[in-house]
């Protein structure tokens with residue numbers, strides 16, 4: 001009897017999981033809910049979830065996915081993404097290169113070399129203990145170093161680009177020198193195209209809106225992103241630890257005072273030039289509005305929160321409503337800060 005398409009798909013997925021488990025052991029989980037791995041706490045399952053703790057494992061995984069034609073998507077802490085309710089076909093791999101080190105440059109400065117999976121807020125605490133200044137804006141920004149480089153994350157008037165020196169990148173399609181084989185190269189600050197919440201890594205992932213006002217996710221590529229950040233270096237200055245710790249504590253307190261505690265992915269929209277998305281959404285009368293189980297936070301209008309039970313579609317409903325209402329009321333086109341990932 002001929003196999004149905006569904007049976008064939010299940011068998012293909014099973015074969016992929018088995019091969020991944022042979023190659024990466026316990027780092028592989030099958031049918032893993034993405035809702036567990038994103039701060040919005042929404043999103044369906046990834047067929048395979050693979051946590052990568054070594055650079056050579058990432059190279060091996062990319063090579064294997066390319067050879068077999070498996071879809072592969074790299075993520076960090078999932079604090080700036082909205083995963084689709086349908087989840088993600090193929091493999092979602094979590095960047096967990098978490099080593100970091102310091103090297104003295106001169107009497108005043110040290111060079112920080114950090115794996116892309118290092119947790120930014122934890123690192124900020126450790127640097128404060130050592131009296132190193134330059135990244136304290138990251139207190140309470142819950143992502144990884146890789147995620148911070150992607151969006152040129154920042155707060156309190158400072159950002160990633162202020163101290164970043166270089167980024168180590170895995171070019172998944174290689175370059176002319178590597179003959180198309182995946183290769184790791186180091187790029188300097190001026191090659192990364194940093195701007196406000198923007199870098200070369202985001203250029204292809206801008207979320208547009210359709211005629212119906214709904215966000216349209218960029219089509220999935222087989223391997224994404226094509227340029228994977230594996231680490232970065234930052235030039236930091238030595239100063240009085242007490243002062244750095246004080247700033248870190250003040251930034252944390254500011255977040256507690258101004259941001260909601262429920263599940264969210266931080267600011268949903270970038271701020272338009274000279275204004276704040278939160279102010280515009282609030283002025284449009286949308287604070288506290290709900291769609292399904294999602295809500296525009298009554299505390300901060302640029303946060304959409306999931307107090308429990310929301311779906312990605314509920315969040316999208318509010319994104320579309322906020323963008324449409326702000327455009328109608330104020331003529332301002334809000335641009336998404338959060339990225340739509342998975343199978344939309």
Ligand SMILES: Cc1cc2nc3c(=O)[nH]c(=O)nc-3n(C[C@H](O)[C@H](O)[C@H](O)COP(=O)(O)OP(=O)(O)OC[C@H]3O[C@@H](n4cnc5c(N)ncnc54)[C@H](O)[C@@H]3O)c2cc1C
Pocket residue numbers: 039073074075076077078079080081095116140141142143144145146147148149150151152153154155201224225227228229230259264265266267339341
């Ligand atoms: C409560 C809260 C407060 C926040 N406050 C701020 C803030 O003040 N300022 C700010 O800028 N952001 C803020 N954010 C958003 C978020 O924390 C940052 O954008 C963070 O840098 C994202 O890192 P991540 O590891 O979670 O990336 P993810 O959300 O996992 O990924 C984001 C995108 O980057 C890609 N990516 C991740 N890692 C890599 C890598 N190594 N190589 C290539 N691509 C990669 C992913 O595929 C995805 O497209 C906040 C979020 C929350 C939940």
